[in-house]
Amino acid sequence: MIQQNLIKVGMADLNIATEGSVLKTTGLGSCVGLTLYDPVNKVAGMAHVMLPSSEIARESTINLAKYADTAIPELLDRMKHVGAQQNRLVAKMAGGAQMFAFSGQSDSMRIGPRNVESCLEIINKFKIPVFAQDTGGNYGRTIEFDSGSGLLLIRSVQLGIKEI
Incomplete structure (x- = not known):
């Protein structure tokens, strides 16, 4: 999907x-893309979520895009501002890997799975189907997410290219 109208979404x-x-967006390990x-108005949004909850934030000014609980409402607001309707929205997601094996597997080391769980929980609160x-x-x-078709292209070294 090489396009001249490419909008990069950083971490x-x-x-x-x-x-x-x-x-x-690139570099999705434990992060969730x-x-x-909105398939009618062809409005697409993407968040590169690093952490599950802003409750753990240490910075004085919170980066809304960093946390699942703040990124998803912010993304919704921006999409609605350009004509998306919440009752038509559908979600797709990728990432949330467990990049490293840890003995004991404390919950704090399960960042990828916790990011996925948190994103699903928040999407469900807004009644948006995944x-x-x-x-x-x-x-x-x-x-890569195409705003014209709603196609999500996923690339990985291990599995090649996949479309969902």
Whole structure:
């Protein structure tokens, strides 16, 4: 999906796209790439979520895109501002890997699975159906989300290219 209308989404970042532009984020290990899409108005949104909850934030000014509980409402607001309707939105997500094996597996070391759980919980609160996901595993991903078609392209070294 090589496009001239590519909008990059960095780590702990979010953005929206319209008119066939493509959102892209790289470096999804334990992070989750969450996408929302309004198929009627062709409005797409992507958040690169690093952590499950802003309750653990140590910074004085919170980066809303960094945490699942703040990124998803912010993404929704931005999408609605350009014409998306919440009752039409569908979600897709990728990432949330357990990149390293730890003995004992304390909950604090399960960042990837906790990110996935948190994103699903918040999406469910907004009554947005999750159409597809490629989460878990122990490998990184790069994703591209097409605002014209709603297609999510997932690349990984281990599994190649997958479309959902």
